[in-house]
Amino acid sequence: MRQVAILGIGQIKVDEHWDLSLRELGGNAAFAALQDAGMDKVDSLFVGNMLSPMVSGQNQLGTFFSDWIGLWDHESVKVEAACASGAAAFRAGLMAVSSADIESALIVGVEKMTDKAGHDVTAALATAADADYEVEQGISFVGINALIMRRYMHEYGWKHEDFAPFSINAHANAVHNPYARLHEKITVERFEKSSMVATPINLLDASPIGDGAAAVIIVPAEKVASLKGKPKITVAGSASATDSIAVHSRKDPLFLSAAYLSSKKAYELANVERQDIDIFELHDAFSIMTALSLEACGFAERGQGVRLGLDDEIGPNGRVPVCTRGGLKARGHPVGATGMYQIVEVVQQLRGECGNTQVDGAKIGMAQNIGGSGATILTHILRAE
Amino acid sequence: MRQVAILGIGQIKVDEHWDLSLRELGGNAAFAALQDAGMDKVDSLFVGNMLSPMVSGQNQLGTFFSDWIGLWDHESVKVEAACASGAAAFRAGLMAVSSADIESALIVGVEKMTDKAGHDVTAALATAADADYEVEQGISFVGINALIMRRYMHEYGWKHEDFAPFSINAHANAVHNPYARLHEKITVERFEKSSMVATPINLLDASPIGDGAAAVIIVPAEKVASLKGKPKITVAGSASATDSIAVHSRKDPLFLSAAYLSSKKAYELANVERQDIDIFELHDAFSIMTALSLEACGFAERGQGVRLGLDDEIGPNGRVPVCTRGGLKARGHPVGATGMYQIVEVVQQLRGECGNTQVDGAKIGMAQNIGGSGATILTHILRAE
Numbered sequence: 001m002r003q004v005a006i007l008g009i010g011q012i013k014v015d016e017h018w019d020l021s022l023r024e025l026g027g028n029a030a031f032a033a034l035q036d037a038g039m040d041k042v043d044s045l046f047v048g049n050m051l052s053p054m055v056s057g058q059n060q061l062g063t064f065f066s067d068w069i070g071l072w073d074h075e076s077v078k079v080e081a082a083c084a085s086g087a088a089a090f091r092a093g094l095m096a097v098s099s100a101d102i103e104s105a106l107i108v109g110v111e112k113m114t115d116k117a118g119h120d121v122t123a124a125l126a127t128a129a130d131a132d133y134e135v136e137q138g139i140s141f142v143g144i145n146a147l148i149m150r151r152y153m154h155e156y157g158w159k160h161e162d163f164a165p166f167s168i169n170a171h172a173n174a175v176h177n178p179y180a181r182l183h184e185k186i187t188v189e190r191f192e193k194s195s196m197v198a199t200p201i202n203l204l205d206a207s208p209i210g211d212g213a214a215a216v217i218i219v220p221a222e223k224v225a226s227l228k229g230k231p232k233i234t235v236a237g238s239a240s241a242t243d244s245i246a247v248h249s250r251k252d253p254l255f256l257s258a259a260y261l262s263s264k265k266a267y268e269l270a271n272v273e274r275q276d277i278d279i280f281e282l283h284d285a286f287s288i289m290t291a292l293s294l295e296a297c298g299f300a301e302r303g304q305g306v307r308l309g310l311d312d313e314i315g316p317n318g319r320v321p322v323c324t325r326g327g328l329k330a331r332g333h334p335v336g337a338t339g340m341y342q343i344v345e346v347v348q349q350l351r352g353e354c355g356n357t358q359v360d361g362a363k364i365g366m367a368q369n370i371g372g373s374g375a376t377i378l379t380h381i382l383r384a385e
Numbered sequence: 386m387r388q389v390a391i392l393g394i395g396q397i398k399v400d401e402h403w404d405l406s407l408r409e410l411g412g413n414a415a416f417a418a419l420q421d422a423g424m425d426k427v428d429s430l431f432v433g434n435m436l437s438p439m440v441s442g443q444n445q446l447g448t449f450f451s452d453w454i455g456l457w458d459h460e461s462v463k464v465e466a467a468c469a470s471g472a473a474a475f476r477a478g479l480m481a482v483s484s485a486d487i488e489s490a491l492i493v494g495v496e497k498m499t500d501k502a503g504h505d506v507t508a509a510l511a512t513a514a515d516a517d518y519e520v521e522q523g524i525s526f527v528g529i530n531a532l533i534m535r536r537y538m539h540e541y542g543w544k545h546e547d548f549a550p551f552s553i554n555a556h557a558n559a560v561h562n563p564y565a566r567l568h569e570k571i572t573v574e575r576f577e578k579s580s581m582v583a584t585p586i587n588l589l590d591a592s593p594i595g596d597g598a599a600a601v602i603i604v605p606a607e608k609v610a611s612l613k614g615k616p617k618i619t620v621a622g623s624a625s626a627t628d629s630i631a632v633h634s635r636k637d638p639l640f641l642s643a644a645y646l647s648s649k650k651a652y653e654l655a656n657v658e659r660q661d662i663d664i665f666e667l668h669d670a671f672s673i674m675t676a677l678s679l680e681a682c683g684f685a686e687r688g689q690g691v692r693l694g695l696d697d698e699i700g701p702n703g704r705v706p707v708c709t710r711g712g713l714k715a716r717g718h719p720v721g722a723t724g725m726y727q728i729v730e731v732v733q734q735l736r737g738e739c740g741n742t743q744v745d746g747a748k749i750g751m752a753q754n755i756g757g758s759g760a761t762i763l764t765h766i767l768r769a770e
Binding site: 001021023050051053054056057058059060061062063064066067071072073074075076077078079080081082084088091092095096098099100101123124126127128130131132135239240241242243244245246249257258261371372375376 | 386406408435436438439441442443444445446447448449451452456457458459460461462463464465466467473476477480481483484485486508509511512513515516517520624625626627628629630631634642643646756757760761
C-alpha cells in the first residue's frame, strides 16, 4: 500500500449560504484546494455528501462536481455514510491512490442544508438512524442522542453543567477561525440557560447545521519532493469500523465501540500511542459525543470523559486539545462536509497556521468522524514530516 | 495493484417484493453470495444504492447492511452514482482489496422501488439528471432519453421499429433466467403497439423498475487456490469515466464518451481487443442506450448500432451477445442494483451456468453500467482462467 500525502486544502465558511448553489459550495472549496496545491487538474474526484438527494434533488454528485470543476472524463464518485460521509470519501480516495491505479485525488465534503424549511432537514437527518426501528417510533436524531446523554448522566452521576467546558472550549476556539459559523464566546451561565432541544440536550450542547464544503488533494507521498517550506503531511493511519445502526441493538449504548476499533487500528497503522496525538479533532455533534469519543479512544476512563473538560485539559495548550478550530459545535456541522473540515483543520495545525489556537509543535493529529449515533466511525491520523 | 478474483455470487429475482424490507432484499443477495463462496464473513462491505434516502428514509446503508448481515465492527460504506451505483460500489471494493489493506469484500447492489406511489419514484429517478438545468425545466428522466432517441432517429434515418430487435432479444433471453422480472417473449408487432411513455420511447423501449439485489464476494486472486471445478474468475479490467451531467452540455449528445473512455481503458488493462469480448452485458435502460453503447465501445460504427439487432448479431449465438440474461429491459432495472446484476450475470456466463442462453465457450465478458443519461459510466472486464 503506497503512502499518501496531502498536497492541498480548501474550505469555505460554514454559514447560511442562500446565495450559493450546491455546485458553488463544493466547487469553491475544490478550487481553493487546487490553488493551495498549485495544480489545475487531478485524476479522480471523491465526494462526501449525505442530504443532497433529499434536500437539493440531486444525486450523482461525483459527476455533478467533476462537470462543474472541469474534470470531465475523470473518475468521480459519491460516498455516503451519514454524518461520516466526509471521512468515508477521504478513505475512498486514499484507497484509490494507494492502490496505484490513480495518481491523484480531489476529495470534497459538501452539504447544503439551509434552503429547506427546518422540519425537512430534521426528517432528512433522521435517515442516519434506523428507519424501521428508531425513526418509525417518532424519535428524531437529536432525541436518540438525548437518550444516550440522559443514561450517561444517570450512570456516572454527572450534572448537565459538567458538559459546559466542551462547548465553551469549542466556541472560544472558533472565534479565531474565519471559516467557523459561530464567532461568540459562551459562559457556563449561558450554557445552562440555553433553550432546551430534547432534554437534556439544549441548544449549546448541539452543533449548528449549516452550508459548507471542505476539500483536500492527495497524491502518492513519494511524488512529493519538497513543499516550499510547508511540512509534508502524510496519512499515517486510516481505519473505519461499524456498530449496529440502532442504539438499542448495541452491547453498551455508552461505549462507542466503532471509535475504539477504528482508533485502535489507526494507532497501530501509524505506529503511535494515544499519548503521541497532539490534537484530536473529534465529532462533537452533541456534547455527550465528546465525552464518549474521548473515552473510546483511550484519553479518559469509562464515564470520566467530562473530567477532561472540567480539568481544563482540552484547550489548545491542554493535554488533549480538541475542537481547536471550533469543532462541530462552533465551526458548524454541515453533515457530509464535516469529516473533510476535520481533515483540513488537522492539516492547518500541522502546518502551524492556526494563530491564537495553534497547538505548539503539533506533529501528529487525529480526526474522527461519526455517522449516526455511533454506527459508522472513521479515524485518520496525519503526520507532519 | 493486486489482481482480484470473484469467489461468490448471489441475487434475488427482480420483482415487486412488497413482503420484503430493504434489509431483507440486500441481505438475501448477500447471504446467497456468502454461501456460494463458502464463507461466513468478510473484511468489508460496499453497498451500491441510489434511492433509499428518498424512497425508504434510510441512509448509511453500509452500516445498515453490515448490521443485518452480522458483519459488526467491519468497514462498510455506501457508494452512489445514480443508476451506476452498483458498478461504482464494485469498483470501490476492488480498490479496497487491491490496495492490500483489505483481504475480502462483499459488494451488494440493492434497490427497493415499488413501495412508493409511481410519481415519487419518477421524481426520485430524476435526481440522476441535472436538478438545476434539466429537472427544473420539468423534464423527466425518460424524457431526456426520449430527446436523445428522437435526435438519433432524425440524424441517422432509423425508424422506431428498427429498435425492436434489442427488446425482442432481451425478452427472449429473460425467459430462461429465473431471476428476471419479465418472462414473456415479445414480437415486432407488440413492440410497435406498446403504450407510449415519452415519444418516441414506448413501454417496450423502456426497462421496468423493480425491487432487487445482487452481490459478489471478491478476494485477492493469489489467495484463490482451486475452486472445485468452477473456473477462476478474475477482474481483468476496471475503469470509470464521466461526461457532463446535463445532456445539453455534451459535445455530442449521440456519443457516450464516458462509455468510449472507460471501455478503452478497460480493454487496455485487460490487454484485450474489442473482438475478444464474448459477452457484453450493457446498460439497456432504454433501447436507444443499447445502440449508443455498442457504438461507443467499438462494436458498431457511429449511427449503426441498431444494425446489429436487425442483422441478428446480438443473440447468445451472435457475434456480440448482449443482455444474455434479459438485460435491464427484461431482467429488470432496480437502479442501484443493476450494475451488480450485470457482474453476477457475466460470472454466470463465464462459469457456463446459463443453460439455454449460454454463450458457448465464453471466456471474457464485459459489463457496463451507466449513471444518468451517460454522465457516469463504468466498464468491467472479467476473465475465466
